[in-house]
Amino acid sequence: MNILQRNLKYRSLNFKENLGESYKLLQSKNSFSLIFLNDPFYQIAVPYYLKSLMKLEAGRLNNLNTQCKDIEQTKKKWEEEKRNVEALVRSIAEKKAYIERKKNEKLAYLEKIRTQKRYQQQVVATLERESKEIEQMIRKLASSNIQKAQKGRLSWPVIGSITSGFGIRRHPILGGAPLFHTGVDIAASYGTPVRAAASGRIIFAGWYGGYGNMVIIDHGGKISTVYGHLSKIVARVGEEIAEGDIIGYVGTTGLSTGPHLHFEVRVNGDPVDPLSWLIR
Structure with a gap:
């Protein structure tokens, strides 16, 4: 030109x-x-x-x-x-840069999902292992043959509504991962006194992984109850307690979404639905 x-x-x-x-x-x-x-x-x-x-x-x-x-x-x-x-x-x-950025974001998101999944699998495995360990602990430590707890006659450890029932559920913390819930969650304010559902003997009182502060009571006849996520424990191992005695206070220790009591009933160490044992 x-x-x-x-x-x-x-x-x-x-x-x-x-x-x-x-x-x-x-x-x-x-x-x-x-x-x-x-x-x-x-x-x-x-x-x-x-x-x-x-x-x-x-x-x-x-x-x-x-x-x-x-x-x-x-x-x-x-x-x-x-x-x-x-x-x-x-x-x-610009479009190429946008596509590359979205590609990197997708890869990062997929890696995050994989990491979360690995974490979920590890936690689920840990919780399942802890449940089995509690089962073995109860079978080992429970010694009384005199059954002090009757089905349908257990007192409520705290007064409140059931926020999570017994059985398979989508875990609220683990991204909805399916996990067998070995007890029930009872809503209660932080610091609410937790009482023994029946008379018995304390066979465990302390920290236990995802359960946080936990108490286990042997009621005889291979029946026991478990109380988890306590903010404070006031019972001592080996102590004989009566129905209604305070053993601790509601908290959010361990793997918990907020203040509530995780309550279990176990027969020979195996978890059963607590609602069939509590007074209606």
Whole structure:
């Protein structure tokens, strides 16, 4: 484009110079008189020829001007197309960066999900192991054969509504992972006294993994109750207690979403539905 414009410029300058010279020659009477003074034909033909030449050169100059304008318009069109292409390239680059960013976000999210799943599996395995350990602990430590707890006759350890029942549930902390709930959760305010559901002997009182602060009471006849997530324990291992005695206070220790009592009834160490043992 620049080379073509430069060539047209030079041609235009040459034509302008030729027109200038022709015009000067036409206006110079001395030159004509010296050359063609005695020849009438040349006195008529030469001015006509020079006028025709000037007209021809003027037409060529106009043609050059038209070509220059066409080139300018073409240049503007190319510049506009160049801007459009550059804008398209920027748009493609932005979209590519967006796709790459979303891809990385997706990969990070998938890795987060995998990490959460691994954590869930570990915690679920830990809770299931703890439940089995409690089962074995009860079978080992429970010694009284005199059954002091009757089905449908256990006192409520705290007064409140059931927020999570016995059996398979979607765990509220582990991202909805399915887990067997070995007891019931009873809603109660933080610090509410927790009382023994029946008379018996304390065989465990202390911290136990996901249960947090936990107390286990042996009621004889292979019947025992478990109290988890306590904020404080006031019972001691080996202590004989009566039904209604305070053994601790409601809390949120261990794997807990908030203040409540996790209550279990176990027969020979195996968890059973506490609602069938509590007074209706």
